Amino acid sequence: MSSRTREHIDGFWTMIDEILNAVLFLLLGLQVFAVAIGPGAIAAGLLSIAVVLIARLVSVAVPVAAMSVRGPFKRGIVPVLTWSGLRGGLSVAMALSLPPFPARFLILAYTYAVVVFSILAQGLTVRRLLVYHRIADDVVDG
Amino acid sequence: MTGFDLAAILLAIAAIFGYLNHRILRLPPASGMLAVALVSSLLLG
Numbered sequence: 228m229s230s231r232t233r234e235h236i237d238g239f240w241t242m243i244d245e246i247l248n249a250v251l252f253l254l255l256g257l258q259v260f261a262v263a264i265g266p267g268a269i270a271a272g273l274l275s276i277a278v279v280l281i282a283r284l285v286s287v288a289v290p291v292a293a294m295s296v297r298g299p300f301k302r303g304i305v306p307v308l309t310w311s312g313l314r315g316g317l318s319v320a321m322a323l324s325l326p327p328f329p330a331r332f333l334i335l336a337y338t339y340a341v342v343v344f345s346i347l348a349q350g351l352t353v354r355r356l357l358v359y360h361r362i363a364d365d366v367v368d369g
Numbered sequence: 370m371t372g373f374d375l376a377a378i379l380l381a382i383a384a385i386f387g388y389l390n391h392r393i394l395r396l397p398p399a400s401g402m403l404a405v406a407l408v409s410s411l412l413l414g
Binding site for chain 1: 379380382383386387396397398399400402403404405406407409410411414
């Protein structure tokens with residue numbers, strides 16, 4: 228494969244990748260119709276966001292604490308790794324593939340709330356957290 | 370509606386929403402697409 232061919236194939240698949248990614252997140256946003264929104268679902272969603280964040284904190288803090296005996300980690304590694312646990316379309320797809328049973332709408336509401344919170348709240352603020360803990364430089368990457 | 374129609378509709382909506390995000394919201398592409406789709410769904414629904 229010549230370098231020119233490689234360049235064109237790379238450009239082609241990058242383009243396809245970007246388009247499919249845009250459609251994936253579009254579908255994720257339109258999927259809100261599948262979630263029965265009500266006071267119960269919103270409360271369940273908020274609770275599940277808290278539960279998932281605490282579970283993530285534990286699952287990060289315990290290995291970090293265990294491995295700290297071999298030498299210290301960078302400061303702020305636990306909050307950064309906790310907050311940067313972003314979730315995508317796969318969790319929602321798995322929740323949607325459940326067969327109909329009574330708790331299906333609840334599972335869907337939990338999952339959807341966690342995914343949307345992780346993409347919109349965590350995804351848009353994680354850079355500031357990295358800069359605050361001096362793990363990334365304050366550069367804008369577009 | 371055929372699968373072809375569906376793909377065409379989704380691509381067109383993705384293009385419109387992506388443009389809106391690029392011009393108005395200026396969020397990163399994936400988050401912006403999700404935000405525009407979510408807000409417009411809630412407004413319509």
